[in-house]
Amino acid sequence: MKNKNGYLGLAVLAVLVSVLAFAIPTEKTASFWIAYLFTLVAIAGQVYVWHLGNRKSKFLGFSTLYVGSAYLIAQLIVFAVFKAVPTLPTWSAVIVCCLILGIAAIIMLSVQSAQTEIERVENKVQTKVSYIRNIQTEVEILADAETDLETKKELQGLAEKMRFSDPMSSEQLRTLENDIEKEIKNLENSADKIQTIHQIERLLAERNAMCKNLK
Missing domain, CATH: 1.20.1270 (Substrate Binding Domain Of Dnak; Chain:A; Domain 2)
Incomplete structure (x- = not known):
């Protein structure tokens, strides 16, 4: 149910962005279209972020949900800027949107890699410490009987x-x-x-x- 509500919320956000994009009478330049398409990508990308779950890197201090949300908010702000000032050069839209996407992707991958490694080490440690606990339990059972x-x-x-x-x-x-x-x-x-x-x-x-x- 939570996922359905989340997906519905993303769909509503995409519709709202599109309505605002085309209802407000501004010139639809190349920079506008680039920012608009990158914004739709940012909205759709939240589905992938949610699929990962709220994983947090103990090294970076960021969670995947935090990074995904920050990326979406940043892209929405950039879209609003290029929507309000459509005369901005096309190259600026490409660079800014690619930078935001690239930084978010790098941080997301870093969080995933760091957390995966932490989980691998923790599982290895858990396996190593389980031996003494298991034999202690066996002896305690024998003592009780x-x-x-x-x-x-x-x-x-x-x-x-x-x-x-x-x-x-x-x-x-x-x-x-x-x-x-x-x-x-x-x-x-x-x-x-x-x-x-x-x-x-x-x-x-x-x-x-x-x-x-x-x-």
Whole structure:
């Protein structure tokens, strides 16, 4: 519904611009037509901007909607100037309109590129930190289900150590982390759970030491 209303609003704006362009009796010079066509492009371009969504660059501080709106407003102002002063040279209309479009496009592409890179890095970081959270959750579930008080306490202690472990993972830690996961999976059916817990703690301590060395 919001998109439909937005598209309707753009259509109304295009009609209003056209009505004002041709209803007000001024000379229709080449500079007028250039400004008019660029204005219609700016209006239609908002559909693409809205399709991108309100993405914001943490580097530039601009959002795509802000850039799109600023571009449209600037182009409307330029059109009003060339409409009011149709004797302005054609080359000035071409240069001004192209500059506005070019600057808006460059900023828009910069916002998109910066935000895409930020999202890629954030997703990569999220994947790396999910490992320690997942194994901590598994141990907490085992602790909740454990009936032996001593084993439950050991499991809770292990979960606490995991909570304070370095959350970042890396390829260099993959083998060691696989060993930890394997021991956790074997923990439920282990003949000596406390010994297995201590083995996991040793592997976890080794992982944390490696994390420090990799920084």
